[in-house]
Amino acid sequence: MTAVIYARYSSDSQREASIEGQLRDCKDYAEKNGITVVGTYIDRAYSAKTDDRPEFQHMIKDSAKKIFDVVLVWKLDRFARNRYDAVNYKHQLEKNGVHLVSAMEPISQGPEGIMVESMLIGMAEYYSAELALKVARGERENALxxxxxxxxxxxxxxxxxxxxxxxxxxxxxxxxxxxxxxxxxxxxxxxxxxxxxxxxxxxxxxxxxxxxxxxxxxxxxxxxxxxxxxxxxxxxxxxxxxxxxxxxxxxxxxxxxKIAHGRPAKEDVSYLLTTKLFCGKCGTLMGGESGTSHMGNTYYYYKCGNAKRHGKAHCDLKAIRKEPLERFVVETAIKVIFSDEIIERLIDLIMEAQQQENTRLPVLKDQLRDTEKRLANLLEAIEQGILTPTTKQRLDELEARKEALNTSILEEELKKPVLTREWMRFWFEKFRKGDVGSTEHQRQIIDTFVNSVYVFDDRVVLNFNFTDDSKTVTREEVLGSSAVENAPPHPQTIRSGDFL
CATH class of the missing domain: 3.90.1750.20 (Putative Large Serine Recombinase; Chain B, Domain 2)
Known part of the structure; x- marks a missing residue:
C-alpha cells in the first residue's frame, strides 16, 4: 500500500505541531503499518478553513492519477476544519480510490468510526470558530x-x-x-x-x-x-x-x-445523496441531473448512472425527484436515529470502539499502577529499616520508570482526544436541534448517519450506519403530492414518461 503525506502549518497558532513533527509522526505510523510513503504535500502558513491551499489542491488532483492509495495526515484538522470541506474532499478522494488516514487519531473502518471521525472534525470546527472570533476581535481593533x-x-x-x-x-x-x-x-x-x-x-x-x-x-x-x-x-x-x-x-x-459577456453563471446545486444513492434494478450509483418542463420550470432529480451513460436499453429505472427524496431521507434519519435510546446506544458503541482502538493506553496504565505499587512497597520497607546495598538503586529505577510511564501515558492521550459522554451528547443535541431546512445540516445528517439508499420502480429502501433497522416505503410516499402536481422536466435525454 502506498501513501502520500499532507502536512499543514497555520500561522495563527504557535502551538501547533511543526511540519517536521507532523512528517515524523506520519512516517512512523506508515512504517508500523506497512505503508510505503511515495510523496509529501506541504502547505506552510495556510489555514484549513480555506480552499486556497496550493499543495492541498495539487494533492486532490493527483489522487485521480491512481499513484497512491492513502492520504496520511497528522490529525484530521490538518485536512479540514469544517465538516462540509472534510466530507466534500474525502468524497473526492474516495471516488478516486484513495482513503484518508489520521496518524494520531486511528479510527476504525466500521460505522462507529464514521461517527468518531465526524465528532473529531466537529471539535476541530469548534476550535477554528473560537479562534476566528479571537482573530476577528483583534482585526476589528486594527480597523478602528x-x-x-x-x-x-x-x-x-x-x-x-x-x-x-x-x-x-x-x-x-x-x-x-x-x-x-x-x-x-x-x-x-x-x-x-x-x-x-x-x-x-x-x-x-x-x-x-x-x-x-x-x-x-x-x-x-x-x-x-x-x-x-x-x-x-x-x-x-x-x-x-x-x-x-x-x-x-x-x-x-x-x-x-462595461459590457456583460457570456451566459449567467450556472446555478450551484448540491446533490446531497451523491455516493449514497443506488439503482435498485442494476446496483449502479445514481447521479444528479436537471431538466426543464414545457412550462419553463427547472427540476432536479437523480437518475441511474447506467441509464445516463447507455440509455434505457441497459436500465429503465425511472428518475426520481431530488428535493422530496432528500427530504424523506433526512426526516427519516432524524426519526430513527435521534431517540434518546438510540443515542445512548450509539454512545456506548463509540466508547467501546475508542477503547478497542487504543490498546496501548490501558497497558501503560496497568504498568504504572504496578510500578506505583512496587514503589510504595519499597518505601514501606525502607521505613521499617529493611535496607540492602541495592535499595537506593532500585528506588531510583522505579522512580525513573514511573516518570517515563507518566510521560508515555500523556503522549498517548495527546495523540487522540478522548471523546467523553458529555461531548457526544452535546454533539448529538446539535444534530437534533439543527435547522432541517439548512442544506449544510442535511448534508451532515446524510454523510454521518445514512449508509445507502436504493431506489426501485415501486419503492425506496433506506439503510443506516448505526442500526440494523432499514426503512422501506413506496415511491408515492416519498414523492407525496409533488409527483402529481408538478409537470416532469424535458431535457433532451429525458422524455416525460421517464420521470416520476
Whole structure:
C-alpha cells in the first residue's frame, strides 16, 4: 500500500505541531503499518478553513492519477476544519480510490468510526470558530485605528513596519495616478496596459498589466483615502493617491464601457445523496441531473448512472425527484436515529470502539499502577529499616520508570482526544436541534448517519450506519403530492414518461 503525506502549518497558532513533527509522526505510523510513503504535500502558513491551499489542491488532483492509495495526515484538522470541506474532499478522494488516514487519531473502518471521525472534525470546527472570533476581535481593533489587516497591499501603498498604517509609496503611486488620468481622458485600457509593460512596469503581484488588472484599481476607494474593512468605513483614514473628481470620472467611463459577456453563471446545486444513492434494478450509483418542463420550470432529480451513460436499453429505472427524496431521507434519519435510546446506544458503541482502538493506553496504565505499587512497597520497607546495598538503586529505577510511564501515558492521550459522554451528547443535541431546512445540516445528517439508499420502480429502501433497522416505503410516499402536481422536466435525454 502506498501513501502520500499532507502536512499543514497555520500561522495563527504557535502551538501547533511543526511540519517536521507532523512528517515524523506520519512516517512512523506508515512504517508500523506497512505503508510505503511515495510523496509529501506541504502547505506552510495556510489555514484549513480555506480552499486556497496550493499543495492541498495539487494533492486532490493527483489522487485521480491512481499513484497512491492513502492520504496520511497528522490529525484530521490538518485536512479540514469544517465538516462540509472534510466530507466534500474525502468524497473526492474516495471516488478516486484513495482513503484518508489520521496518524494520531486511528479510527476504525466500521460505522462507529464514521461517527468518531465526524465528532473529531466537529471539535476541530469548534476550535477554528473560537479562534476566528479571537482573530476577528483583534482585526476589528486594527480597523478602528485604520491599520492594515492583511491581504494584498494595493499598488501605490506600503505598510509601515512599526505602525501597520498605510503610507504612499513614492515609486508606485505615480503609476496609479497615471492609470487613472489616462483612462479618464479616454485612452483604452489595452493601450494603457501595453505602454506600462513596455516600460517594464508590473502589477503589485509582479505580473504584466492586462486590461483586467485595472478593474480592482478603478474600484478601490482606498485611492481616495477611504479606509474600509468589512462594515467599518473611515473617510480620510489613509492618505489619498487620486482626488475624488478624477476617481468619479473614471467610474463614469468605466460604467459606460462595461459590457456583460457570456451566459449567467450556472446555478450551484448540491446533490446531497451523491455516493449514497443506488439503482435498485442494476446496483449502479445514481447521479444528479436537471431538466426543464414545457412550462419553463427547472427540476432536479437523480437518475441511474447506467441509464445516463447507455440509455434505457441497459436500465429503465425511472428518475426520481431530488428535493422530496432528500427530504424523506433526512426526516427519516432524524426519526430513527435521534431517540434518546438510540443515542445512548450509539454512545456506548463509540466508547467501546475508542477503547478497542487504543490498546496501548490501558497497558501503560496497568504498568504504572504496578510500578506505583512496587514503589510504595519499597518505601514501606525502607521505613521499617529493611535496607540492602541495592535499595537506593532500585528506588531510583522505579522512580525513573514511573516518570517515563507518566510521560508515555500523556503522549498517548495527546495523540487522540478522548471523546467523553458529555461531548457526544452535546454533539448529538446539535444534530437534533439543527435547522432541517439548512442544506449544510442535511448534508451532515446524510454523510454521518445514512449508509445507502436504493431506489426501485415501486419503492425506496433506506439503510443506516448505526442500526440494523432499514426503512422501506413506496415511491408515492416519498414523492407525496409533488409527483402529481408538478409537470416532469424535458431535457433532451429525458422524455416525460421517464420521470416520476
Amino acid at each position: 485605528q485604520c491599520k492594515y489587516n492583511g491581504g494584498v497591499v494595493p499598488l501605490g501603498f506600503t505598510i509601515g513596519k512599526e505602525d501597520r498604517l498605510y503610507h504612499i509609496d513614492p515609486e508606485t503611486a505615480p503609476i496609479v495616478q497615471e492609470i487613472f488620468s489616462r483612462y479618464a481622458d479616454g485612452e483604452p485600457a489595452e493601450k494603457i496596459a501595453a505602454s506600462l509593460n513596455e516600460r517594464g512596469l508590473r502589477t503589485r503581484t509582479g505580473k504584466p498589466f492586462v486590461k483586467n488588472s485595472f478593474f480592482q484599481i478603478f474600484r478601490n476607494r482606498r485611492y481616495i483615502g477611504e479606509y474600509r474593512y468589512k462594515d467599518i468605513v473611515t473617510p480620510g483614514g489613509i492618505p489619498a493617491i487620486v482626488d475624488e473628481d478624477l476617481f468619479n470620472r473614471v467610474q463614469q467611463r468605466f460604467e459606460q464601457n
